[in-house]
Amino acid sequence: MKRIIITTSFVAIAACFVAPATVSAEEGLGNVDRGRVIYQFGKGDDVPACQGCHAADGLGDDNVGTPRLAYQIDTYVLKQLADFASGARTDDTMYQMNDIGKALSEQDMKDVASYVHTLKTPYIGSNLDQLRRDGAEVGDPAKGKMIAEYGAPDHGVPACESCHGFHGRSAGRMYPAVGGQNYVYLQHELTSFRNAANEFGSKTLTAEEIASKADNARTNDYMGQMRAVAKNLTDEDIQNLAAFLTLAKPTTPGNPRSPSRD
CATH class of the missing domain: 1.10.760.10 (Cytochrome c-like domain)
Known part of the structure; x- marks a missing residue:
């Protein structure tokens, strides 16, 4: 299994120019619009765009061992991000998630968890x-x-x-x-x-x-x-x-x- 190497994309700069977040119609743990920005563009220098490894549609990638996040339970995603941040969860494939988790605020985690829960991508599964x-x-x-x-x-x-x-x-x-x-x-x-x-x-x-x-x-x-x-x-x-x-x-x-x- 390949180890994931994540490179922070310069497109994260674009997040600074996104319109102010609005309250989503699909209320959840956090703000879906802010979660979308982090997922698509990252945050600062320490949080790369989630879609770089988990794909824009949230389907993940068997080639690097990343999971499908689309329509995952939001409270479960939040716990995993918090556990990566605290070190309670470690992974020999997604090993950079610990540093990414530490760079996210609690609100960031809630926002990302709420966003991926809205990605109702049809179920495809692995080939x-x-x-x-x-x-x-x-x-x-x-x-x-x-x-x-x-x-x-x-x-x-x-x-x-x-x-x-x-x-x-x-x-x-x-x-x-x-x-x-x-x-x-x-x-x-x-x-x-x-x-x-x-x-x-x-x-x-x-x-x-x-x-x-x-x-x-x-x-x-x-x-x-x-x-x-x-x-x-x-x-x-x-x-x-x-x-x-x-x-x-x-x-x-x-x-x-x-x-x-x-």
Whole structure:
């Protein structure tokens, strides 16, 4: 997996000339218009445009391992930005997110989280055939569907839908939408949760443990729930789940987008 190298774009200067932000009709945690400016143009010298890695439409990029942010739960995005800023979340791929998070104010985080929640880009998912051609190990979506819907009781894995909802649309504001998420990101995060579970279990870490843990061990899950699940996932389980979830359409018939979660 490639490590992301982010270069601050000079287009951030353009943010100074954008019309004053107005209150959006789609109220959320923050100001959608200000969030759009940060997402598209960045902020100052330390915050590059989010779209440089996550794409203008919020779909992310399998080539560099970035997630889809479009229509993600705003409270979840806010928590991740805050956790990157505090160091509670680290990542060996998106490692520059820690410095970016520190450069964002709390209001900036709320604004960006509110903006990406408005990006109701249709669910596309990863091109699994292309990933296979590129040499990636890609799982079986049908097997992943069984785990997502029913779990794997034979080795202690509960159904993903119990927290993440039908086809990963999310079953509550503390849980992210994972349906239509990018394959590489899903595989990486599930593996990172498992790495952390193997080292720390599902406990809350001390500041010293957080500071010393490996970047590929993710421990900022709610009450250790993902680590408790991921510890029992095999490599094949992870690949199968990622293959199913990236293709899953968290929609209703005739509706190309998820139902409102507001």
